[in-house]
Amino acid sequence: MPELPEVETIRQGLEAHTTGKEVISANADDSRLFRNNSSGSEAVLNLVSNRTITGWERRGKFMWMGLSDTDEVLVTHLGMSGQVLYDSHEKASPQKHVHLQLTLADGSSLRFKDPRTFGHLTVSKLIQAQPQPQPRTQRRLIPEILAHIGPDPLEGAWDSNVSWEKLRSSTRKVKMVLLDQQVVSGIGNIYADEALFRSGIHGLRELRSLELAQWETLIGNAAAVMREALAQGGTSFDAQYVDAEGNPGYFARSLDVYGRKGQPCVKCAGMLSRVVIGGRSHFYCSTCQR
DNA sequence: AATGGTTCCTGGACGC
């Protein structure tokens, strides 16, 4: 389940291994990963072929590959089970669920794999981000299709006051707002639960019951837990999440509540519970979270 | 306008 720390881990690996390399051949299937392109995978193949990779950027759970001599980028979202795998040598045999494969000039390869096809592979044009990061050290460009996605808490652009006026009267459950990528991006089900636990806030609370200071604490804790996870290479429960070189992350052992129903709370030793909010599992401590 | 529900998909966990 790639959330911000997992996507950032993958991005760093791709940045290190593929920047400056030319794409000499590209193959794609007709997977629904390409559903946002009017011409399916064709637009993606046209974009990447014979261009040099200039780098990888990220906002929230979205990541994009920059290319030479164009203001269009290849935008990826890994969904539930997406992987972008780098290999120092070309993978000759076709592999299951690999929907796009690029061969680079030095003989290395890049494979976009996604069994559940919840992800996206889309061509999009870069535009000016609104709002711009503060302080405005450099102008941030983001893909046009991500214009509605909010900044993530690890970006300079994040400012909880910006969204507060719209949120303060909302009757939505706090957990649902944390997962709303238009409000704040990058937080998925795992880190939402961890941030709520650290903040002592129950996910079923209505947002309007919070003070601005509590909302800021919540976002601050989400940022903190995601930074810690990033330092561990992300969270892996199974083979679904691996970095660009196929290695798992080690943060799962550091989770306080997610997936721990029936186990003791790390703060009060009481038994942790689970409830469904908006179709998502919410793991919490009924003593520590109010 | 704002909010909640439905949908896509398949590997893995579980029960018999």
Added chain:
DNA sequence: TGCGTCCAGGAACCAT
């Protein structure tokens, strides 16, 4: 051991 059944998850889309 092997089969069937069910569930997890993100975000676009639809219904209210």
